[in-house]
Amino acid sequence: MKGAGIIVRKELKRVFGDRKLVFSLFILPAILMIGIYSLMGNLIKSMETDITEHISEVYIVNSEEGFKQTAKAMKYEDGANVIYMTESDYAAQKADLEDRMLNGNIELIVVFDKNFESTIASYSKAGDPIPEVKVFYNSAENYSSQAYNVFSGVLSAYRTSLLAQRLGDLEQLNVFTQSDSRIVKEAKANNQFISMMLPYLITMLLFAGAMSVGVDAIAGEKERGTLASMLLSPVSRDSIVVGKLVSMAILSSLSAIVYAVSMIVAMSVMGSSMGELAESGFGNVSFGPSQCLMLLAIMLVMVYLYVAIIGLLAVLAKDTKTASTYISPVYIVVIIAGMITMFNSGKALPTYRYCIPVYGNALAIADLCSNELTATNFLASLGGTLLVAVIITFAVGRAFNSEKIMFNA
Numbered sequence: 001m002k003g004a005g006i007i008v009r010k011e012l013k014r015v016f017g018d019r020k021l022v023f024s025l026f027i028l029p030a031i032l033m034i035g036i037y038s039l040m041g042n043l044i045k046s047m048e049t050d051i052t053e054h055i056s057e058v059y060i061v062n063s064e065e066g067f068k069q070t071a072k073a074m075k076y077e078d079g080a081n082v083i084y085m086t087e088s089d090y091a092a093q094k095a096d097l098e099d100r101m102l103n104g105n106i107e108l109i110v111v112f113d114k115n116f117e118s119t120i121a122s123y124s125k126a127g128d129p130i131p132e133v134k135v136f137y138n139s140a141e142n143y144s145s146q147a148y149n150v151f152s153g154v155l156s157a158y159r160t161s162l163l164a165q166r167l168g169d170l171e172q173l174n175v176f177t178q179s180d181s182r183i184v185k186e187a188k189a190n191n192q193f194i195s196m197m198l199p200y201l202i203t204m205l206l207f208a209g210a211m212s213v214g215v216d217a218i219a220g221e222k223e224r225g226t227l228a229s230m231l232l233s234p235v236s237r238d239s240i241v242v243g244k245l246v247s248m249a250i251l252s253s254l255s256a257i258v259y260a261v262s263m264i265v266a267m268s269v270m271g272s273s274m275g276e277l278a279e280s281g282f283g284n285v286s287f288g289p290s291q292c293l294m295l296l297a298i299m300l301v302m303v304y305l306y307v308a309i310i311g312l313l314a315v316l317a318k319d320t321k322t323a324s325t326y327i328s329p330v331y332i333v334v335i336i337a338g339m340i341t342m343f344n345s346g347k348a349l350p351t352y353r354y355c356i357p358v359y360g361n362a363l364a365i366a367d368l369c370s371n372e373l374t375a376t377n378f379l380a381s382l383g384g385t386l387l388v389a390v391i392i393t394f395a396v397g398r399a400f401n402s403e404k405i406m407f408n409a
Contacts, residue, residue: 003235007243008250011217015251025212025255029205030262037266047142056080056107056147059097061090063110064117070158079150080108087114101138107147109136120162194267195369196342199362201263202256203338206299207306209255211327214248214310219323222314228407237400245311245393252303260299291368294378298368301385302361306334308392315399315406338362351376355384 015021058080060067068084071077090097090111100106113119113131120131133155138144164170221227230240309330317323337359344366354360354377364381367373399405 003239004243004246006235007230007240008247011244011247012250015213025209025251026258029209029255030258033259033262034266034269037270041270051142051146053079054143054146056143056150057105058082058108058110058147058151059085059090059106060110060112061085062087062112062114062116064112066117066161067112067158070161071154074154074157076150076154080147098136101136101144104138104141104143107137107141107144108151110134110151111136117162120166123166194264195366197267198263198369199341199365200335200338202260202299202365203302203358203362204335205259206252206256206302207331207334209259210248210252210303210306210310211331213251213255214307215314215320215323215327217244217248218311218314219317219320222317222406223319231400231406238397241393241397241400245307245396248307248311249300249303252307253300256299256303257296260295291371294368294373295365298361298364298378298381301382301389302358305357305385305389305392308389308396312392312396312399315396334358341366351380354378354380357385357388360384 015025056079060082061084063084071082076082085093097106097109101109111134113133116131116133119129122128123130135148135151135155137148160170163173167173218227221230231237310327313326313330314323317326337356340359341362344363349363354363360381364373364378367377
């Protein structure tokens, strides 16, 4: 297979001799990945801070003195501009206030029933009237939803104070206490977000990397006529096949490593940028040496499969445009296979699913992130993908030996 080595060196020299290609394949993805996720983390934190610190415009109708005292004790008006209204004033402005809420100009309208506290105080038996608090907010507006959540806390405290006035001893309402303790695998809890996103991103981006390398390496040379000249050289066609696939696999693997490392770093950066908002799914994102090796093995077999598929379709195509047309449906299938794992309920899946190429690899990566990947499922994900890749490789060899296919006869 001396000829295969010549082909490999030729392809690697072609890529690494082009600074623009090196930058686009290995440097730009890392910069974009880390930059985008860091920006996302900062934007999410900034948005949440803006919502939390926003001074809400709140209109309260028929407010009783007891509520005002509760609101004052909880310093509610420090974070809200509260306008107290009578029922007659509200009736006159109701349409305008609701229109302003729809337009996002005010956040909350609260309407207490008339004689609210006296109705509560006069309650003595079942069937007596119970007053109502009507709360209007715009769920499509973040400011309004936040105002509703904050006001709900104040209203809950007000309810408690009214119950205390009625019953005197609130211990009567407490028939038991509850103590919550969390029992969870820390790796699964900390990596919840990354275990959902990483499999999808890896399956998609690895294919994109292999596609950018593979289409030009075969279909491009076929279109330019250089592949035909190579076929007429003393180098055997099997050597050409091996050389092409190996060089594509090397370049795609390097690209895969860059993607994987960049994504892990990027999500860690995103989690740290979000601060306290990243309580679940971002904390302490890290892989041990064994996990890194397993992730690398999974990515390598995926790259081999992708290179074989793209190589076969590129050989069958007459030019790069046709090759891209052939590859596009496969790309969509790859995206869907990776996306399905994002909606896994957490139920243990049978081993045979891990044998399904791409989908099984994505499942294995998800389990790896949560430290739940078993040796059986790991080997199944490798074996199933390798088997299909080898079969496709033989098909690529057969296509290279077909004069009709290689010379577009």
